[in-house]
Structure formats: structure tokens, C-alpha cells
Amino acid sequence: MTNWGLILSIAKTHLLTKVKQTSVAALGVTFGIGAYITLVCFMTGLNTMLDDLILNQTPHIHIYNEIKPSKQQPVSLYDKLENSINSVHSIKPRLTQKKIHNALPIIDYLSSNRHVKAVLPQIKTQIFYIAGSIELGGNLTGIRPIEEANYFNLKDYIVEGSADALEQTDNSILLGAGIAEKMSLKVGDRVQVSPLEGGFFPLKIVGIYQSGIAEIDAIQSFTNINTIQRILGKANNYITDINVKLYDIELARPMAQDIEDQFNLRAIDIKTANAQFETGTTIRNLITYAVSITLLIVAGFGIYNILNMLIYEKMNDIAILKAIGFSGRDVQFIFMSQAIIIGFVGGVLGLLIGYGLTRLIDTIPFETEALPTIETYPINQNPIFFVIGFTFAMLSTFLAGYLPSKKAQKIDPVKIIRGQ
Amino acid sequence: MEPILEARHINKSFKKPVLFHVLKDISFKIHKGEFTSIMGKSGCGKSTLLYILSTMDTDYEGELYLNNQLITGAERNELSQIRNKHIGFVFQFHYLLPEFSVLENVMLPAKKLAEKSPEEITHNAIEKLKVLNIEHLAKKRASQISGGEKQRVAIARALINSPSIIMGDEPTGNLDSHNADNVFTIFRELSDLEHLSLLVVTHDEDFAKKTDRIITMEDGRIIT
Numbered sequence: 001m002t003n004w005g006l007i008l009s010i011a012k013t014h015l016l017t018k019v020k021q022t023s024v025a026a027l028g029v030t031f032g033i034g035a036y037i038t039l040v041c042f043m044t045g046l047n048t049m050l051d052d053l054i055l056n057q058t059p060h061i062h063i064y065n066e067i068k069p070s071k072q073q074p075v076s077l078y079d080k081l082e083n084s085i086n087s088v089h090s091i092k093p094r095l096t097q098k099k100i101h102n103a104l105p106i107i108d109y110l111s112s113n114r115h116v117k118a119v120l121p122q123i124k125t126q127i128f129y130i131a132g133s134i135e136l137g138g139n140l141t142g143i144r145p146i147e148e149a150n151y152f153n154l155k156d157y158i159v160e161g162s163a164d165a166l167e168q169t170d171n172s173i174l175l176g177a178g179i180a181e182k183m184s185l186k187v188g189d190r191v192q193v194s195p196l197e198g199g200f201f202p203l204k205i206v207g208i209y210q211s212g213i214a215e216i217d218a219i220q221s222f223t224n225i226n227t228i229q230r231i232l233g234k235a236n237n238y239i240t241d242i243n244v245k246l247y248d249i250e251l252a253r254p255m256a257q258d259i260e261d262q263f264n265l266r267a268i269d270i271k272t273a274n275a276q277f278e279t280g281t282t283i284r285n286l287i288t289y290a291v292s293i294t295l296l297i298v299a300g301f302g303i304y305n306i307l308n309m310l311i312y313e314k315m316n317d318i319a320i321l322k323a324i325g326f327s328g329r330d331v332q333f334i335f336m337s338q339a340i341i342i343g344f345v346g347g348v349l350g351l352l353i354g355y356g357l358t359r360l361i362d363t364i365p366f367e368t369e370a371l372p373t374i375e376t377y378p379i380n381q382n383p384i385f386f387v388i389g390f391t392f393a394m395l396s397t398f399l400a401g402y403l404p405s406k407k408a409q410k411i412d413p414v415k416i417i418r419g420q
Numbered sequence: 421m422e423p424i425l426e427a428r429h430i431n432k433s434f435k436k437p438v439l440f441h442v443l444k445d446i447s448f449k450i451h452k453g454e455f456t457s458i459m460g461k462s463g464c465g466k467s468t469l470l471y472i473l474s475t476m477d478t479d480y481e482g483e484l485y486l487n488n489q490l491i492t493g494a495e496r497n498e499l500s501q502i503r504n505k506h507i508g509f510v511f512q513f514h515y516l517l518p519e520f521s522v523l524e525n526v527m528l529p530a531k532k533l534a535e536k537s538p539e540e541i542t543h544n545a546i547e548k549l550k551v552l553n554i555e556h557l558a559k560k561r562a563s564q565i566s567g568g569e570k571q572r573v574a575i576a577r578a579l580i581n582s583p584s585i586i587m588g589d590e591p592t593g594n595l596d597s598h599n600a601d602n603v604f605t606i607f608r609e610l611s612d613l614e615h616l617s618l619l620v621v622t623h624d625e626d627f628a629k630k631t632d633r634i635i636t637m638e639d640g641r642i643i644t
Contacts (some may be wrong), residue, residue, distance in 0.1 A: 006531045017519040320515045323476060324529045324577065325504020328496045414471045417511060417589070 004053075007330060010321075011337040018310065022342060025306040029346025029397060030353060032299025033389045034294045037354020040385045042361055043288040045378035047281060053212060054277055057155040058270050059243030060252045063259060064101055066266035103239035104212045106263060110244060115251050118151040122241040123228045129221075130192040130200065131183040138179060138219040140193060142228030143175075151245050154222075160187050161207025165176055171227055173203040177210035178218030193231065201231050238280020299346075300396035307339055307404040318408050319416035332409035340394070347393030351386055422488070423449040424584050424617045427605040428470060430482035436551055442468050443480070444640040450585065453615035455607065457628040460637035466621045467589055469637070470616075473619065474507060474587050475499045504533050506579025512590040516562035516570055516577075522549070526576045533581050541580075550578040552606060562639030575606060586610070588620040592627055604630060 006332065015022045069091040076082060076178035100106065103121060110119045123142035128135050149155040159177065167172050175189060185191055190202050210217055229236055246252055253268035259267040271278060311318070318331055362379040432443040442465045450456055460466045471477040473484065475491060478499070484492045486506055491499070503509075516525045526545040530536060536544070549555040552572045557565055562573065571591065578586050586607075592600035604627055610616045611632070622630070628634050636644045 003532060003534050006528075006534075013519050013524075316515065317517050320517065321528075322500070323474075323503065323509050323515075325500050325532050327500035329497065330500075330532075393531075414476050417515070418467060418471070 026346035028302030033350025034353035045380035304400035319413035328409035335405035343397025518563035
């Protein structure tokens with residue numbers, strides 16, 4: 001039979017008469033949890049932002065026609081030379097078309113897959129930007145602006161103008177920020193583009209595009225898919241790239257493999273394309289968690305130390321409690337409940353401090369050329385971090401309290417009373 | 421008269437630092453209302469015996485009966501309850517919980533026993549303090565009162581659950597003669613008026629002479 005009211009009132013008296021020690025122990029937890037929350041929210045916020053910077057613009061599966069030499073040379077098909085050593089020098093790729101053969105049926109086919117969120121055709125081509133006497137090389141990509149904005153976050157990177165304007169205006173262009181700067185062009189101006197095959201096409205600038213990656217912004221522009229077909233003088237089934245967005249990113253790899261096998265095209269999934277990027281993210285997460293766990297463990301040791309000291313100080317009390325009829329269990333519960341109270345109060349304060357600090361960081365301006373859509377430091381206030389933080393506070397104080405209180409349970413009152 | 425406490429053939433040895441047979445075949449009875457003192461030289465084993473009788477020390481051979489019930493071999497939790505309900509303790513040093521008030525110290529064993537309502541317990545505790553003439557100290561912190569007063573608080577605490585027996589380990593050993601007399605008078609009255617059984621280990625011959633019965637020990641044996 002355990003009398004919790006009595007045990008808690010004894011624990012409370014112990015804690016309140018040692019306010020200094022209690023608050024030091026609780027502050028240890030508070031700072032540990034507060035720092036954990038701040039660090040995790042800030043680091044994951046930053047990670048998510050960096051991930052989005054690359055991944056949002058990257059299709060889950062990118063399908064295109066790759067120019068590469070054939071793996072099977074005619075000589076290997078010839079039976080009579082089967083067991084001899086064949087060596088063909090200077091293999092060159094065969095001249096093939098850039099466009100994807102039967103692109104429109106492939107798009108229809110992929111769209112009918114229930115795992116697929118969106119399938120968007122693109123036409124990529126090299127052009128020259130011409131304004132007056134200046135000629136600059138660059139890439140022009142033909143897109144479906146509205147869908148691109150919806151599914152690949154294109155709108156986040158349009159710093160002036162809009163995707164709608166690109167959709168609605170004939171012969172319009174969404175110009176890269178770097179090019180606009182170099183050629184001192186602004187929205188409403190006209191820029192002439194010239195494909196490699198020759199000819200000049202004046203396009204109206206309806207927006208400025210800034211990805212945050214300077215090298216891309218200096219060459220990349222977008223236009224409507226129909227406009228580019230016209231510039232290149234191709235039919236409306238001329239598609240060079242197909243971008244697929246899935247509901248579940250994990251399916252990208254197997255699906256890319258299937259597409260390669262089925263259509264004899266090159267299909268690259270997001271993980272293969274961003275392998276080194278993934279590694280960076282994993283390591284950043286690893287560091288975040290290593291530091292957080294260290295913080296929490298340090299806080300745990302603080303509590304362990306203080307409770308240990310408390311129990312040494314309270315040897316006499318423990319002996320007397322046992323002599324007047326408290327069982328070892330009761331005594332253990334008294335000290336355990338002290339640890340848990342410290343953990344609870346410290347943990348809640350830590351959550352509040354962590355919340356406050358992250359809110360504060362969230363308001364600090366963070367403006368950089370590279371990230372046009374970011375205005376303040378990114379914070380990821382995921383409730384799960386608060387749950388983890390609080391759980392860990394309770395768990396570590398429980399453990400830190402368990403060991404010393406186990407010792408208190410085993411103290412032999414006779415030894416203490418007679419030893420005096 | 422029925423015995424409150426009975427020891428049968430109690431033997432105890434210390435194994436550390438060397439094997440030492442400290443109690444040798446101790447048998448005796450304490451009857452209801454009897455005020456008994458145990459005397460003997462230092463190291464004769466009288467305190468060791470008291471702690472075995474108090475159920476705090478369970479490492480012995482022989483049998484111990486409290487109210488005719490065998491308590492040797494009982495579970496630790498059970499022993500805690502027995503101490504709580506049936507045995508009151510007064511030590512040489514005062515052993516109050518210093519952070520608690522005098523009243524809370526006295527109430528603690530009753531709250532642990534939890535047989536009465538909090539109001540009843542408070543009332544009883546104040547009654548006990550009145551009997552011992554220290555009710556004016558009730559609200560004071562235990563660490564703020566004098567040694568003689570502390571010992572009286574300790575006695576009040578020992579009485580709160582109306583135990584079958586009160587045990588004292590040199591309860592006057594750390595007090596001046598005035599306070600020692602005071603404590604003895606209290607014990608005497610408890611024995612005479614309320615028929616409480618008392619068992620007190622003491623060095624003080626004057627104290628022992630005034631008790632009903634003296635058990636003298638020498639070298640781990642009872643000699644008278």
C-alpha cells in the first residue's frame with residue numbers, strides 16, 4: 001500500500017527547502033531541453049530549406065533521350081567471331097533525334113498511373129539572347145507554366161511577374177535574373193532570341209526568374225511550350241524531356257528503371273541525380289541529433305549528481321523514515337518523485353524557452369541573394385520535436401532519479417542510527 | 421499477564437571484520453505495562469539486541485514474537501508496517517526531520533498508517549504534544565528547537581499510533597540531568613497511567629534503578 005499524498009508532500013517539502021539545488025537541477029533540464037528544441041527546429045528548418053532549394057525544382061523522374069554510343073557493336077552480333085577477342089576503337093554515338101519518340105502517348109500512359117501526381121513535358125534547347133549588339137549563350141526551356149508553378153514550385157522562384165502571364169501572353173519569356181542584369185532588361189522589355197539553327201524571335205519579358213543558384217540564373221530562361229516549338233520550327237509532338245512527380249518519392253527508383261526498360265529512354269530518379277546531396281542531408285541530421293542527445297545526456301547527469309548529493313544529505317531522514325515504518329519502496333518513491341517533479345518542471349520550462357527562442361529566430365531577417373523567397377531564418381516548429389524533448393526530459397530524469405533512489409531504498413537504518 | 425514481546429534463543433554473529441558471536445542464546449519476555457531497562461557495558465550487545473527486537477535488523481537466528489505473533493522471517497514491507505503500527509522509537513540523537521514542523525514530525529507515522537482521517541490525526545498529534553507540555557512548539561521547524569524539546573517531540577511521535585511497545589536506545593544519553601529526569605518522568609507516567617510497555621537501553625544506572633525491571637547483559641548473554 002502506497003500513500004501517494006504523503007510521499008508527494010514529503011518530496012515537496014524536500015524540494016522546497018532546497019530551492020537552490022532544486023532550481024539548479026531543473027535549470028539543467030531546462031537548458032538541455034531548450035537548447036535541444038532550438039537546435040533541432042533551427043537545423044531541420046535550415047535542412048528543409050536547403051533540400052527544397054534543390055529538390056523542389058528537381059523532378060522525381062526525369063526522362064530524356066540520351067546521346068551515347070551503342071553498347072552492342074555489329075561485330076559482336078556476328079556468330080563466327082564469338083570466341084575471339086574483338087576490339088573496336090573510337091566508337092562514336094549514332095546521330096539520333098533529340099526528341100522523345102512518341103512523347104505524347106508516353107505522357108498519357110504515365111498520367112494514368114495511380115502513383116503519379118503529374119507528368120509535364122518540357123523542351124530544352126540552346127539559344128542566344130540578343131539585345132542590341134550583345135549576344136549571350138543560354139538555355140531556353142519550354143514549359144507549361146501553370147502546371148509547372150503548381151507541381152514544381154516554379155512560382156517561388158519568379159521574383160517579378162507571374163506564371164499566369166507567361167501562359168497567357170503569346171511569345172513571352174520568363175528571363176533569368178542573371179541575364180536580365182547583364183543585359184539591363186526589365187519586365188515589359190523585349191529580348192530577341194536566336195536558336196542554333198538561325199533566325200531571330202523577339203519575345204516579351206513577362207517575369208524574372210531567380211533560382212538562387214547564380215550559374216543557373218545567368219543562362220536559364222523559360223517560355224511557353226508552344227512558343228518554343230514555333231521558334232524551333234517543330235511540330236507540337238516535339239518534346240525533349242518528360243518530368244514526372246510522384247506521390248511517394250520512394251517509388252522513383254523502381255519506376256525509373258521500369259520506364260528505361262519499357263521505352264528505351266534514359267530515366268533518372270531524384271535519388272540517383274542528387275546522391276551527394278542526400279549524403280549531405282544525412283550527415284547534417286546526424287550532427288544535429290548527436291549534439292541534441294549530448295545536451296540531454298549532460299542534463300541527465302546533472303540531475304543524477306544533485307539527487308545523489310541530496311540522498312547523502314538525507315541519510316538521517318531516510319533512516320528515521322524507515323525506523324518509523326516507511327518501507328524501502330516508500331523511500332524510493334519519495335526520491336523518484338522528486339526527480340520526476342524536477343524533470344517535469346524543467347522540461348516544461350525548457351519547452352517554453354525553446355518555443356520562445358525559435359519564435360525569436362524566426363523573426364530575425366535572413367536575406368540573401370541566393371534565396372529569393374526567404375526573408376527570415378527558417379524554423380521548423382514540428383510538434384514532434386517538442387514531444388521528443390519532453391519525453392526525453394522525463395525519461396532522463398526518471399533514470400537519473402532511479403539509480404540514487406534505488407540506493408536510498410537499500411540504506412540500512414540500523415547502520416546510520418548506530419553509526420552516529 | 422500476557423507478553424507483548426518475546427525473544428526465544430536469539431543468536432547473532434557479525435561476520436565482518438572478523439567473526440564475532442555478539443548475542444548468545446537470548447530469551448526473555450516483556451509483559452504489558454512493564455517498564456524494562458537493559459544495562460551493560462559498551463559492546464556487550466545491548467544495542468544490537470534492541471535493533472533486532474525493533475525488527476530493523478533481520479540478520480539473526482532465533483524467534484521473535486510480538487503480541488504472540490511470530491515476526492521472524494516476515495517480509496520487509498510487512499516489518500515496516502509492524503514498526504509503523506506497533507513499535508514506537510526514541511533514539512539517543514533526536515532524529516526529527518529538520519525541514520518539517522514539529523507537528524508534521526509527530527503526524528508522520530500516523531499519516532503513513534493512514535487509519536484515521538487527517539483531522540483526527542492532527543487532533544491526536546496536538547493532544548500528544550499537550551501531554552508532553554510542548555504544544556506551543558507545534559508550528560516551529562524541528563531544526564529550531566532545543567535538544568530536550570526535540571526528545572519530547574520524538575516521544576510524541578513514538579506515541580502517535582498508540583503502539584504496543586516503546587523502545588529507546590539511550591534516550592537520555594545526550595541530555596542534561598534536568599531534561600533526562602523530565603524524559604524519565606514522562607516514561608514513568610506512560611507506563612503507570614496508560615499501561616504502555618517500555619524497553620529502554622541505557623548506561624545510566626540511576627535511570628535503570630527507577631524502572632520496573634533491569635536486564636543486565638554481559639558478553640552477549642543476559643546475566644540477570
